[in-house]
Amino acid sequence: MAGLPFSFLATSFQQRRKEDDPESDLDVGLIADRDHLSEVVEVVRENLREQSDRLGFVPNVVGLDLEDVVRLARDSDPWWTTTIVDAVVLIGDRPENVPGSHRVGGENIVRKGRE
Structure with missing residues (x-):
């Protein structure tokens, strides 16, 4: 995936919330233009298909634009x-940090409880 134009790739939202089980999807989020x-x-x-x-496991890939x-x-x-927290x-x-760092407009969001 090197060289692909994206700003963020994250996973394990359900696991982080302790809501996962053997039947859970693997959540993958990404942000791209x-x-x-x-x-x-x-x-x-x-890239996830063979694995x-x-x-x-079932990969659930969610893509957002800026x-x-x-x-x-x-x-x-x-x-x-919830995505920010998890x-x-x-x-x-x-x-x-993505909204403000890519000059699309809008303010950065600071997660509550985070410095």
């Missing part, structure tokens, strides 16, 4: 707020 979003989502899905078949992130942040969307970042910025 609108022009590359579908390509990036498909590459991540394809998911072999190891018996404008989606700004809107979700601005509206204090409950799903986005995300285990694998590559890139923390999700709450």
